[in-house]
Amino acid sequence: MRRVLILGGTAEARDLAARLADVPGLRVVSSLAGRVADPRLPAGEVRIGGFGGPAGLAAWLRDQRIDRVVDATHPFAERMSASAADASRLTGVPLLALRRPGWVEEDGDDWRRVPSLVAAVAALPDGARAFLTTGRRSIPMFAARTGVWFLARSVDPPEGPVPSNVRVLLSRGPYTLDGERALIREHRLDVLVTKDSGGALTRPKLTAARQARIPVVMIDRPPVPGGVETAGDAATAARWAQG
CATH class of the missing domain: 3.40.50.150 (Vaccinia Virus protein VP39)
Structure with a gap:
């Protein structure tokens, strides 16, 4: 059984959870920060609440024997992304940042x-x-x-x-x-x-x-933490999560 944690709260995170929910041999847990009173819940298993910083997240990854983590939080969730990167380094659990592309200025924009x-x-x-x-x-x-x-x-x-x-x-x-x-x-x-x-x-x-x-x-959005692999869409992240 491969275990995947999705740090979610975005449309891309819900898309990814839906793609992985019924994959045989895969346990998928989506984690929501709990800052929205009535969040849109993804498919599959869901946990709500913080981890207690990088050390707390690292302990949770070890306790749950997580094999891979996808950071699909909002592009401006800088603190959570930093915690995920630190926890990945502490545990050796591979981490992927799922980031939708930013907007591009068009003719007539100011x-x-x-x-x-x-x-x-x-x-x-x-x-x-x-x-x-x-x-x-x-x-x-x-x-x-x-x-x-x-x-x-x-x-x-x-x-x-x-x-x-x-x-x-x-x-x-x-x-x-x-x-x-x-x-x-x-x-x-x-x-x-x-x-x-x-x-x-x-x-x-x-x-x-x-x-x-x-x-x-x-x-402008903050950069992805250094050394973290990135994907621009849920389909790519789903392939990575399944190895």
Whole structure:
């Protein structure tokens, strides 16, 4: 019996779990961080919650006799990816990072690439009405930016009180182009702030921004930890997981 751990929470992780769920001689466990109140569950066995850092993950891999690990977390889950790389080195369990390709700028786009959330806050002009799609945890950082109004979209509500310059929109993708156009128009948004997450589920906001001729502050994704093999799609990762 080969044992595979999928560090999940993304559409690619669910795709991978579905591909491996019924493979004879394979036990697949998908692990979710538990940060979303009502997560979309993948096929097969699921565990929810953290491991307690690299040492805790390494101990779990040994205890469960895991043969391979696929890090299919969000491209911006930097801490979890680092823990997976450290645990792989501690245990010798092979690790693959499944990362969907980032978005590519098209004709008519006006992207301003920045390296971090802090740089994205600084890139916003005074008086802007910003469409913020960087996750609920980043909302307080942007809300502290005076002179800017935010429509902040997230799956779950932010913790604590919401400042007067922020309106929170609770919503889960996939999103439609018509819907994104309507948000830009109705809220008179003049800049989009997003992470370079890639994928099709949330790409319509980029098309809507291009059509509305508003700029996009695009936050570059962090690099995959050094020495970790990568795959760009679930089919490739499934072949790797099966050896």
